[in-house]
Amino acid sequence: MTADAVIEAAHLTARFGTNTLFRDVSFTVSRGEVFVILGGSGCGKSTLLKLMIGLVPPAEGSVAILGTDVWSAEGEAKLALLKRIGVMWQQGALFGSQTLQENIEMPLAEHTSLPREARAEVARAKLGLVGLSEAANRLPSEVSGGMLKRAGIARALALDPPILFLDEPSAGLDPITSAGLDELIKDLAKSLGSTFVVVTHELASILAIGDRCIMLDKAEQGMIATGDPRDLRDHATHPTVRAFFRREAA
Amino acid sequence: MSFDSRREGDKVVLALTGRIDTVAASDLWSPLVKAAREAGEAGVIDLRAVTALDTTGATLLLTASGHGPKIEGASEGVAAVLDRVRDALAAPRPKPEPRLPWLARIGRGAIGLYHNTMDALAFLGELLTILMLTLLKPHRLRLREVLRFLDEAGTRAFPLTILLGSLLGVILAFQSAIPLRRFGGEIFVPSLVGISLMRELGPLMAGVILAGRTGSAYAAELGTMTVNEEVAALRVMGMDPMAILVLPRVLAGLLVMPILALLLTLSGLVGMTIIMGLLGFPLVTVTTQLQAWLSLKDMLGGLFKAAVFGLAIATIGCRSGLGAGRGPRAVGDAATAAVVGGIVAIVLLDGVFAVAFERLGL
Numbered sequence: 001m002t003a004d005a006v007i008e009a010a011h012l013t014a015r016f017g018t019n020t021l022f023r024d025v026s027f028t029v030s031r032g033e034v035f036v037i038l039g040g041s042g043c044g045k046s047t048l049l050k051l052m053i054g055l056v057p058p059a060e061g062s063v064a065i066l067g068t069d070v071w072s073a074e075g076e077a078k079l080a081l082l083k084r085i086g087v088m089w090q091q092g093a094l095f096g097s098q099t100l101q102e103n104i105e106m107p108l109a110e111h112t113s114l115p116r117e118a119r120a121e122v123a124r125a126k127l128g129l130v131g132l133s134e135a136a137n138r139l140p141s142e143v144s145g146g147m148l149k150r151a152g153i154a155r156a157l158a159l160d161p162p163i164l165f166l167d168e169p170s171a172g173l174d175p176i177t178s179a180g181l182d183e184l185i186k187d188l189a190k191s192l193g194s195t196f197v198v199v200t201h202e203l204a205s206i207l208a209i210g211d212r213c214i215m216l217d218k219a220e221q222g223m224i225a226t227g228d229p230r231d232l233r234d235h236a237t238h239p240t241v242r243a244f245f246r247r248e249a250a
Numbered sequence: 251m252s253f254d255s256r257r258e259g260d261k262v263v264l265a266l267t268g269r270i271d272t273v274a275a276s277d278l279w280s281p282l283v284k285a286a287r288e289a290g291e292a293g294v295i296d297l298r299a300v301t302a303l304d305t306t307g308a309t310l311l312l313t314a315s316g317h318g319p320k321i322e323g324a325s326e327g328v329a330a331v332l333d334r335v336r337d338a339l340a341a342p343r344p345k346p347e348p349r350l351p352w353l354a355r356i357g358r359g360a361i362g363l364y365h366n367t368m369d370a371l372a373f374l375g376e377l378l379t380i381l382m383l384t385l386l387k388p389h390r391l392r393l394r395e396v397l398r399f400l401d402e403a404g405t406r407a408f409p410l411t412i413l414l415g416s417l418l419g420v421i422l423a424f425q426s427a428i429p430l431r432r433f434g435g436e437i438f439v440p441s442l443v444g445i446s447l448m449r450e451l452g453p454l455m456a457g458v459i460l461a462g463r464t465g466s467a468y469a470a471e472l473g474t475m476t477v478n479e480e481v482a483a484l485r486v487m488g489m490d491p492m493a494i495l496v497l498p499r500v501l502a503g504l505l506v507m508p509i510l511a512l513l514l515t516l517s518g519l520v521g522m523t524i525i526m527g528l529l530g531f532p533l534v535t536v537t538t539q540l541q542a543w544l545s546l547k548d549m550l551g552g553l554f555k556a557a558v559f560g561l562a563i564a565t566i567g568c569r570s571g572l573g574a575g576r577g578p579r580a581v582g583d584a585a586t587a588a589v590v591g592g593i594v595a596i597v598l599l600d601g602v603f604a605v606a607f608e609r610l611g612l
Binding site (some may be wrong): 071096097108113114118122124127135138139140159160167187193 | 271272273275276277280304305306307308310313327331334335337338339340342343344345347407444537561575576577579580
């Protein structure tokens with residue numbers, strides 16, 4: 001792993017039974033960049049993310065985050081690794097019986113020795129970062145889809161992890177809310193120096209936030225492009241990559 | 251990370267060094283806030299030696315500076331994080347819920363109860379209307395669905411019903427034989443247990459089984475459908491959820507309960523017969539006693555009650571599910587309401603039946 005690389009994925013293959021989603025996918029993610037995993041529906045983007053955060057085991061290959069192999073780490077080493085990543089789930093995955101503020105306080109209570117009033121203040125700051133201060137006392141069922149996504153980011157930020165994984169952050173959102181979320185991701189990456197790994201197929205988001213990207217393809221069962229998304233849009237020669245960036249039927 | 255407090259002239263310098271991240275902030279929170287409070291306006295939080303800052307660290311520094319000390323010496327990167335968190339904390343806080351006076355709270359509760367009652371009556375009215383329409387046009391009834399629910403609520407509950415019924419018979423026979431033996435009255439155990447099971451305990455216990463197994467399942471299933479907007483989708487497609495979702499379940503509850511009550515009663519009588527055998531009473535004595543004390547009226551009364559209990563439990567289960575709020579918690583609340591509501595309803599109805607049967611001389 002190079003000095004600047006925070007994630008190194010090597011020769012990853014994902015397989016469910018006899019169905020191979022992708023094979024031999026390798027890439028590195030550098031500190032402070034917004035790295036986008038893109039591709040059409042069903043190509044294995046979310047599976048690759050789950051494989052990176054230790055939820056789905058790879059059929060072959062390995063993933064190292066901050067120098068720790070995700071799939072061989074156990075016990076304290078695994079816990080230390082998990083505290084250094086934050087995940088925003090596609091549907092928010094907030095706990096329905098807790099308010100937004102309580103959702104953010106929960107990891108703070110579990111993993112820090114902050115006093116109760118400090119946890120409340122820190123949670124309020126995280127909600128403020130995503131523009132949800134006024135909704136702190138609401139339950140997840142009482143807020144809109146866009147607010148749920150932003151609350152999901154706030155919870156992912158709870159422990160200020162250096163790496164954040166976002167699964168389809170702008171899916172299902174209106175263009176204005178989606179653009180607001182993109183701005184937020186860029187601001188956080190710039191001001192906090194966090195590394196973002198974003199799974200999405202929203203073209204506008206990819207071009208707005210992505211420093212670098214890889215593209216997966218269902219037909220080729222693997223990675224078909226890597227690089228700056230704007231370069232891929234302008235110069236890609238692979239027909240699927242061109243079709244994706246030019247919104248053409250393949 | 252380290253924290254040092256020193257006096258420089260009339261200033262109190264609170265100097266921080268190293269990386270102020272979440273872990274460091276956890277350790278520093280209480281001592282730094284305390285020192286900042288003591289220093290007040292004379293304090294200075296010196297960040298010249300701070301190399302990195304995260305948002306939790308920034309929250310700590312801003313909380314400490316809120317007690318009076320000024321923040322000085324932040325590098326460009328540290329200042330950027332401080333500015334962002336300062337903006338975040340400056341955002342308006344949620345408005346506190348106004349606390350109503352007690353009279354207003356009672357009023358709100360009464361209005362809620364009124365609306366709830368009206369909703370329940372509307373639900374019953376809608377159900378009766380659908381039932382009438384289905385009687386007029388029986389081909390509209392989704393018979394396959396009724397059979398599916400009969401299987402789920404009935405045949406799949408048979409093992410549990412037989413187990414609980416036989417155990418109930420054993421316990422009742424054993425417990426009543428002990429005091430009756432003192433008066434030489436063990437012979438009356440079959441009549442005591444038989445009447446108890448047939449008139450009261452059979453329908454009641456079967457009702458508890460139906461409420462726990464089926465009422466909660468109806469509420470959870472319909473609650474999930476409500477939360478996932480499947481019920482709304484049915485309405486928008488011009489299909490009546492009452493006819494499609496509720497009526498088959500309610501009919502299944504109505505039809506299955508007498509069978510469960512009868513099965514539970516018969517299982518209880520078998521359990522009682524085993525205990526009587528162990529006490530030295532032959533089968534013929536037990537059957538003679540049962541024939542002498544039990545009548546068809548007892549059985550039909552019990553089965554009628556059971557049918558009404560089934561109707562109530564299924565209706566309450568369906569209404570709890572369709573009335574579920576939003577989110578996964580709503581499904582749990584609906585299931586709880588179905589079980590509690592179902593059990594309370596059958597106990598209340600049992601009381602009503604007891605008075606009615608007594609007045610009618612049944």
